[in-house]
Each structure stands twice: as structure tokens, then as C-alpha cells.
Amino acid sequence: xxxxxxxxxxxxxxxxxxxxxxxxxxxxxxxxxxxxxxxxxxxxxxxxxxxxxxxxxxxxxxxxxxxxxxxxxxxxxxxxxxxxxxxxxxxxxxxxxxxxxxxxxxxxxxxxxxxxxxxxxxxxxxxxxxxxxxxxxxxxxxxxxxxxxxxxxxxxxxxxxxxxxxxxxxxxxxxxxxxxxxxxxxxxxxxxxxxxxxxxxxxxxxxx
Numbered sequence: 001x002x003x004x005x006x007x008x009x010x011x012x013x014x015x016x017x018x019x020x021x022x023x024x025x026x027x028x029x030x031x032x033x034x035x036x037x038x039x040x041x042x043x044x045x046x047x048x049x050x051x052x053x054x055x056x057x058x059x060x061x062x063x064x065x066x067x068x069x070x071x072x073x074x075x076x077x078x079x080x081x082x083x084x085x086x087x088x089x090x091x092x093x094x095x096x097x098x099x100x101x102x103x104x105x106x107x108x109x110x111x112x113x114x115x116x117x118x119x120x121x122x123x124x125x126x127x128x129x130x131x132x133x134x135x136x137x138x139x140x141x142x143x144x145x146x147x148x149x150x151x152x153x154x155x156x157x158x159x160x161x162x163x164x165x166x167x168x169x170x171x172x173x174x175x176x177x178x179x180x181x182x183x184x185x186x187x188x189x190x191x192x193x194x195x196x197x198x199x200x201x202x203x204x205x206x207x208x
Contacts, residue, residue, distance in 0.1 A: 026087050028061040034066055035057040041069065064094035068103065075107050083107040098127040102134060105141070114145040132162035139171065166195035171202070182207065 037052035053070035056063065071086030087104035090097055105120030121138035128134065139154030155172035158165050173188030186208035192200035 049073040064090040132158040
């Protein structure tokens with residue numbers, strides 16, 4: 001049976017939705033536009049969020065967070081090159097900005113620049129070593145670039161950090177099936193099914 005890559009394709013997503021509002025400090029107009037951008041992002045108004053973050057950046061062009069979140073809006077609007085440019089600007093302002101590396105990696109993956117995305121995820125991991133989501137996304141890109149064993153290793157690390165990470169079990173099972181480790185794949189799919197992944201339960205029924 002062919003490898004089921006649909007689960008991997010559906011898993012690439014941006015973290016910053018639900019980003020926190022910031023409180024008024026020295027620059028109330030900046031705060032107003034920034035928070036307006038957050039609210040619009042959370043309501044799915046990505047074009048409106050883009051406009052609000054742009055206004056915030058005009059007021060404070062040294063806000064790494066504003067560039068990062070404007071990148072999220074561009075990503076949601078499928079302007080992946082524009083998103084990458086904003087994440088890059090955020091990183092230039094704030095070199096240890098792990099979320100910006102993560103988000104830039106996700107946008108690069110959307111453009112099928114898997115090696116570039118792996119590089120960004122690796123830097124994010126170096127900054128924040130115990131984040132399961134960082135390893136999971138690097139695993140996705142390694143799988144897409146045909147480094148199946150590397151992908152399995154990253155999913156394993158994600159599971160070590162977060163033992164309830166259903167998608168990590170699901171995708172590790174997919175890659176184990178690819179290397180003809182059906183026993184290992186079935187164990188992973190059973191775990192994913194137990195964590196609520198309905199498609200994994202169907203694969204267990206049909207193949208295990």
C-alpha cells in the first residue's frame with residue numbers, strides 16, 4: 001500500500017495564531033495597532049491583520065514581534081516569500097527569536113525548500129532544545145527530503161518530550177512503514193489511535 005503522505009501535508013501550520021496582546025507602555029499607538037493585528041488574526045481576518053501590523057511597524061520599525069506576526073498574516077494569505085522576508089527581519093532585530101526561525105522554516109517548507117526549513121528548525125532547537133513542536137516540524141521536512149531515518153529520529157525526540165503527541169506517533173508510523181518496519185508502524189498507529197487519531201485506527205484495522 002502506498003505511503004500515506006496526506007497526514008504529513010496537513011500537519012504544516014503556523015504557531016503564532018493566538019499570540020498574546022501586549023500592554024500599553026511607552027508607545028500607545030503602536031500597542032493599539034499591534035493588538036488590533038492580534039485580534040484580527042484570531043478572528044481569521046488576515047488581510048486586516050496585515051494592515052494593522054504594517055501600521056505598527058511604521059510606528060516602531062524595531063519591533064521583532066510585529067514583523068514576526070505580520071509574517072504569520074502573510075503566511076496565512078499564502079504569500080510565503082513575503083512571510084519569509086518578515087521573519088528574516090524579525091531575526092535580524094532579535095537573533096535568538098526561536099519562534100521566528102520556526103515560522104520561517106514552515107514558510108520555506110511550503111515553498112518546498114526543505115533543506116532551508118531544516119536549517120531554520122535546527123536553529124530553533126538550539127535556542128529552545130525541549131520544544132517537541134520544533135523537532136516535529138524538522139521531522140516533517142526531513143521526511144519530505146527523503147531522510148526517513150532522520151525524520152523518525154526527530155519524531156522520536158518529539159515524543160520523548162511530549163509522550164501525548166499524537167501526530168508524532170502518526171507520522172513516525174508512516175515513515176516506519178516506508179522502511180518496511182510494519183511492526184513498529186502498527187505500534188505507533190495504535191498509540192496515535194488511542195490518542196484520538198481516527199485515520200490511525202483505520203490503518204490499524206486494515207494493516208495490523
